[in-house]
Amino acid sequence: MQRTPTADRPPIRPEVDSDERWRIRRTADDFDRIAETESIFALSNGWVGWRGTLDEGVPCGMPGTYLNGFHERREVSYPEGGYAFPLLSDTVVSAPNACLVRLWVDDEPLDVRTGTLRAHERVLDLRAGVVERYTDWVSQGGRAVRIRSTRLVSLPHRRVGVVDWSVEALDESVEIRISSDLLANERVPDRAGDPRAASVIDDPLTAERQRSAGTDGVLVHRTDRSAQRVAVAVAHHVDAPDEVATTVDCSPDRFRLTLTGTLPAGRRIALTKFAAYDCAPVDGAGPDALADEVVAAADAARAEGFDALLAGQREALDAAWLTADVELDSDVELQQAIRFGLFHLLQAGRPDGDRTIPAKGLTGNGYDGHVLWDTEGYVLPVLTYVAPGVARSALRWRHHHLPQARDRAAELRLTGATFPWRTIGGEECSGYWPAGTAGLHVNADIADAVLRYVGATGDEEFLAEAGLELLVETARLWHGFGHVADDGAFHIQGVTGPDEYAALVDDNVFTNLMARRNLRGAADAVERLPEVAARLGVDPAEVAGWRAAADAVFVPYDDKRGVHEQAAGFTGQAEWDFANTSEDDYPLLLHFPYLELYRKQVVKQADLVLAMQRCPGEFTAEQKARNVAYYEARTVRDSSLSASPQAVLAAEVGHLDLAYDLFAESVMQDLADLGDKTGDGLHLASLGGAWLALVQGFGGMRDDRELLSFDPRLPACIDRLAFNLRWHGHRLRVTLTGAEARYELPDADGGTAIELWHHGERLRVAAGEPAVRPMPPVPDAGPEPSCPPGRRPTRRSAGER
Amino acid sequence: MQRTPTADRPPIRPEVDSDERWRIRRTADDFDRIAETESIFALSNGWVGWRGTLDEGVPCGMPGTYLNGFHERREVSYPEGGYAFPLLSDTVVSAPNACLVRLWVDDEPLDVRTGTLRAHERVLDLRAGVVERYTDWVSQGGRAVRIRSTRLVSLPHRRVGVVDWSVEALDESVEIRISSDLLANERVPDRAGDPRAASVIDDPLTAERQRSAGTDGVLVHRTDRSAQRVAVAVAHHVDAPDEVATTVDCSPDRFRLTLTGTLPAGRRIALTKFAAYDCAPVDGAGPDALADEVVAAADAARAEGFDALLAGQREALDAAWLTADVELDSDVELQQAIRFGLFHLLQAGRPDGDRTIPAKGLTGNGYDGHVLWDTEGYVLPVLTYVAPGVARSALRWRHHHLPQARDRAAELRLTGATFPWRTIGGEECSGYWPAGTAGLHVNADIADAVLRYVGATGDEEFLAEAGLELLVETARLWHGFGHVADDGAFHIQGVTGPDEYAALVDDNVFTNLMARRNLRGAADAVERLPEVAARLGVDPAEVAGWRAAADAVFVPYDDKRGVHEQAAGFTGQAEWDFANTSEDDYPLLLHFPYLELYRKQVVKQADLVLAMQRCPGEFTAEQKARNVAYYEARTVRDSSLSASPQAVLAAEVGHLDLAYDLFAESVMQDLADLGDKTGDGLHLASLGGAWLALVQGFGGMRDDRELLSFDPRLPACIDRLAFNLRWHGHRLRVTLTGAEARYELPDADGGTAIELWHHGERLRVAAGEPAVRPMPPVPDAGPEPSCPPGRRPTRRSAGER
DSSP: OOOOTTTTTTOOOGGGGGOOGOOOOOOGGGGHHHHHHHHOEEEOOEEEEOOOTTTOOOOOOOOOOEEEEEEEEEEEOOOSOOTTTSSEEEOHHHHHHHOOOOEETHHHHHHSSEEEEEOOOOOOOTTTEEEEEEEEEETTTTTTEEEEEEEOOOSTTEEEEEEEEEEEEEOOOOOEEEEEESSSSSSOOOTTTTSSOOOOSOHHHHHEEEETTTTTTEEEEEEEESSEEEEEEEEEEOOOOTTTTOOOOOOOEEEEEEEEEOOOOTTTEEEEEEEEEEEETTTTSHHEEEEEHHHHHHHHHHHHHHHHHHHHHHHHHHHHHHHOEEEEEEEHHHHHHHHHHHHHHHOOOOOSOOOOTTTTTTTOGGGOOOOOOOOOIIHHHHHHHHHHHHHHHHHHHHHHHHHHHHOOOOOTOOOOOOSSSSSOOOOOOOOSSGGTTTOOOHHHHHHHHHHHHHHHHOOOOHIIIHHHHHHHHHHHHHHHOOOTTTOOOOOOOSSSOOTTTTTTBSSOOHHHHHHEEEEEHHHHHHHHHHHHHTTTTTHHHHHHHHHHHHHHOOEEEEETTTTEEEETGGGGGEEEOOOOGGGOOSSSSGOOOOOHHTTOOBBOOOOOHHHHHGGGSOOOHHHHHHHHHHHHHTBOOSTTHHHHHHHHHHTTTTTTHHHHHHHHHHHHTTTTTSOOGGGOOOOOHHHHHHIIIIIIIIHHHHHHSSSOOOOOOTTTSEEEEEEEETTTEEEEEEEESSEEEEOOTTOOOTTOOEEEEEEEEEEETTTTBBEEEEOOOOOOOSSSOSSTTTSSSOOTTTTTO | OOOOOOOOOOSSGGTTOOOGGGEEEEGGGGGGHHHHHHTTTEEEEEEEOOOOTOOOOSSSSSEEEEEEEEEEEEEOSSSSTTTTTOOOEEEOOOOOOOOOEEEEETTTTTTTSSEEEEEEEEEEETTTEEEEEEEEOOTTTSSSEEEEEEEEEEEEHHHTTEEEEEEEOOOEEEEEEEEEEESSSSSOOOOTTOOOSSOOSSSEEEEEEEEEEETTEEEEEEOOOSSSEEEEEEEEEOOTTOEEEEEEEEETTEEEEEEEEEEEEOOOOEEEEEEEEEEEEEEOOOOHHHHHHOOOOOHHHHHOHHHHHHHHHHHHOOOOOOOOOOOOOOOOHHHHHHHHHHHHHHHHHHHSSSSOOTTTSSSOOOOGGGGGGIIIIHHHHHHHHHHHHHHHHHHHHHHHHHHHHHHHHHHTTTOOOOSSBBBBSSSSOOOGGGGTTOHHHHHHHHHHHHHHHHHHHHOOOHIIIIIIHHHHHHHHHHHOOOOOTTTTTTESSBBOOOOTSSSSBBSSSHHHHHHHHHHHHHHHHHHHHHHHHHTTTOOOOHHHHHHHHHHBBBOOOEETTTTTTTSSTTTSEOOOOOOOEEOOGOOOGGGOOOHHHTTOOOOOSSSHHHHHHHOGSSHHHHHHHHHHHHHHTTOOOSSSSSSHHHHHHHHHTTTTHHHHHHHHHHHHTTTTTTTTGGGGOOOHHHHHHHHHIIIIISSSSSSSSSEEEEOOOOOOOEEEEEEEEEEEEEEEEEEEEEEEEEEETTOOOOEEEEEEEETTEEEEEEEEEEEEOOOOOOOOOOOOOOOOOOOSOOTTTTOOO
């Protein structure tokens, strides 16, 4: 179906309208997957997030307007409790919904499931940063109208979102009623029973203020337990025939602007709704002050005008894409998908302030809106190189919550700080401690993200202000937690690694190696910033203790099989009976008890393989190859966090087609809804992981040494791969073909140069002096590792380029 | 204070009134521990249980009338659920309370906390099987009355309980009002927050019928989810002056008989309340039929009369004590306590039918009234020898629930049967699977109890009807669960042993050795009953598989330290920092997370030591001595299940004073309320464990071979220890002094003889021909093992004999 531009405004980007590589499109065919579409079409600026609901609110999978950090706390109980089990849990709750524009045609409500839908399409434009909607609908009474809308959540103006909406009478005049709502405490469907879904709190918001003036309104609410206040204002711009009457109605949970009248054939009513949001602790700005703030922001947005906001949105995104874009000359769907993923990563955070990025961003309430290790493990490794300011902001958020992490460590009778496995407000919210609190590696993931950020940016100011303290307190955790056994080695026992089909294991390789990196990174940083370290109470003896522990970290290895053990004893466990596991048995966690999963050699998600990705220098090439073969055969990928590290390592050891197919699975996680959970929100870690699969997998980029290194290798089905990395303020552009690798600094001033490794050769790349090297032949890696029956990723690598 | 007999009836046992060794006494000093007193004074016949509440219902810790197996189910939820996590849990609920007799004196309610208490005493008489109560009370208005009552729950008549109550005006005439209630849905205090307390369901019973006739009444109720029906009738016998008026009132949740009138000085009103109980599935007997049944039972009891019931009670107990009594010439308090424990064990079950014994018996609602492995692990090893019919009944109960255990195994994707960790109705009710479902050893405990029962009784009929199937299905569980690893050994991984400060461990020695016993015991039994086995689908190949697995069972041993590992890797774990653990930190589970407890060498309760008790032939004497020393130093006894096995092994390896002190701790668990939990009900396992400490510890009795064996050894503080064991129908009496051990068959007919082992010598004991052997000297066991600081049991062994 052809996209139809707004009647009175030229198309946003007429020149690329046909470029599907920058657009995501959904039609009426997708109504039965409406929740998924709402996640895919979610818009955000890292501060406000709107799910991509239809303007008229029906059909609806799950409405949602999220403010980063805005949440309620709810009591949780346990059939059998235990010491330090959290008794309150954070749950994201919707701010009042400003997106609703309902329409009645001759008193019949617009619902695309009724009447006749002549045309329907929605498009997410990845460069314009908007969702456009176009619908031609004939009511059951036979009246034809055209509804069009454009939504944006402003990247430059963090408080602002806009719905630009219009209706046109197509064939004959119609009686029209439009209600533009701002609605609090909207009902959210409860999907209890699925542990991955959100917990629903009924009526989480208590009304404090409601005001209207002209066609504008504002609502102020507060939460009870989390003691947060939220204010939302809407300012309308209406363009309607004179016959159309306007009324407003304001009650505690709803402000409504209603337009009624006769719309002659061929005439339009256009309504632009400028919404502004703010939230604050209840002991901060009072309700009136907060109301004034959002009213002013909405007014200012209206004064700026929708066209100007559109232009500003485009400008912000052009700047972001300059570094973030990846060109993948291969499968058009995957080119589109990697951009889709990067778009959502870019809009999930923001460089100002100290907000982080929840596992679902602001696209849904899955995992209760919690922040998990996904952020430091899968999202920040991307943003550090394409939007480093956003990575810094997320790490500042961790630093901001350091007091709670220290308190949690004290509660757990541990040293240093223990960051929560899942949280919004900073307190531990894990309700199943063996796969939550015991996942101590989140602390090393945070330290790793600090080290990567500082390494990639040279941001010593951040290190001094926040990074060092994060490194020190997490190093203290590991030093106190581990112990030296008879063998003289430093052991970390009774923790849970990334693989959630194991728990409470001893000497998980990933955890141990990441703890080593954490201890050494903290020691190095302390020595670089001795004065700051002294203020944190670190003395040389403590640092020496960290180094000694790091040097002695135990790494279990099975000599007989010649592979590392995911954790001590892993390779001695019983094998999973894949022959008697049917396709319907996946995901295994829904069909087998932990009692079975934990004690057998079945891997939900990359764990030892992830250790090889994060700590590449700890393994020989031969070990990597054998480990990949061993763990590929036992990894079922019941987690969306798995395909990416598997892709990176498959590429490294030379199984490029497998790597490509794993990349494809990672990048298509949400667009193809592979886990059937996209309706709860997007899997940002999987989308970030897709970038890592390209850049670390095929680009062969590693960042564990002082300089970036690249061992690029392309599968036959990729003609060209180009990406950019921000490195100490410079944009390094890498372009790979089957024949050559090209490194350049396209924006740098004369005299600027950086050094890097290419397949073991140290290169210098200077402004105007690209380095170009041939791609070495990919050595024969032998037969592709076997996957568990039925679990190989879909084969896309075999297709034509 | 002198016990005062009933005015018009001679004291029940005038000849032993002063024998404190058969009596438990509580006075007004104990009102601040009223809940504890209610548990201690609980009466039961294994079918009906009454908590020892005061007749007038105040003050009250927790009222409770329990029918064995009567329960409700309640929904449970998890902050983060998982496959096969139980979503319903059984909870014991009270049947209507027939014990209440309230009194008003000049309109002032009797409450021992008000007015003046001239005298107050309650006595549990362990031979009469009654609780007597004697109170002289002066109201705030200055009126003096004497209240006296005797309660019994009839051992011969399983449905019947009686309260024989009277009030006497002492100094002047008083206006009296008495209400004798039958009360359903009585409020129970909710002590949420303590994981060991019960869950409270408000108003669990729905009224179906209520009838009254004369001074008698009956109530019929049902539960909702568990679909059980309960009927309770009361029949009154009233002896009162003519001036006293009688009224009755009957409503859905209450039948009440009220007596009002003037009681002249020196006159009495006597009220005997015969209560009868029954319960059935709602699809069984209808409400009217059930009502008729209990009315008839109450009428019959009244017709028999209280004195006859008293006599029958005494007769039943005399018969029970003949085998059950233990004479301990040492500390009178401990003599009293061991009888107290045996009394509660004897009244907790009954030989007819197929009822089992919950962890708290019918004495309280602790652990939700659940049956745990305590029964097979600690209670049946006693009852098998002192009341074998009760043990058989409890094992039949397991067999009755085999279908649910098979279903649970299928749900868990395991083979054979998986019995619940905790249950009332047979379904798994564990809400924390690492310390519940993962405790698979409960299945081996059941098999062990079957083998012990059959070995001690020669009851082949039971074996054929029920025992064999229990053995086969549990053997199938182990055979399917374990796996043979590279080392050729059979490993059982990812399970939880007895010690709850560890979870999800590999090759827990207790579990592995008990599984071996289970596998071999099943194989032996199959070969003895081939036809029955064939009907169960067992073929020789399956049996061969069991034997091969049993032979290959892995037993982890630390060569360097010369000790067994509680589970693989245990001795390599970090040590607990006892030096920095304060007394207030105990029990550790309330002050440290599992994250700390599980990964360190701290033991809540005997585990490896229990393995040495149950499977003595698997360890050498030297290993036992070293293991005792090693684990004693790391065992904190935060569980009441621990002292007994520690006592048995301490005695075996020669630390007799330590064994005595551990025995004392076990036997005083409830009388001294050592865990501050006696108010929730008695710790039957600890009370059973006390008998094991004496018989297995100082008697040195072991039953893992075909004949009983004894290696008796007494600490200096015991002058004489005599106990009886029922062995293949005969009563074997064992009398130990410092000088000699005497074995005899006091009741046997001529020609009867049994063989046994005494310190390695095979003896023949025949009717009229006791075997007497000297006690060998106790070899020097070296210094007493050290306990964790502050955790040694109270030293009682040092006292004079």
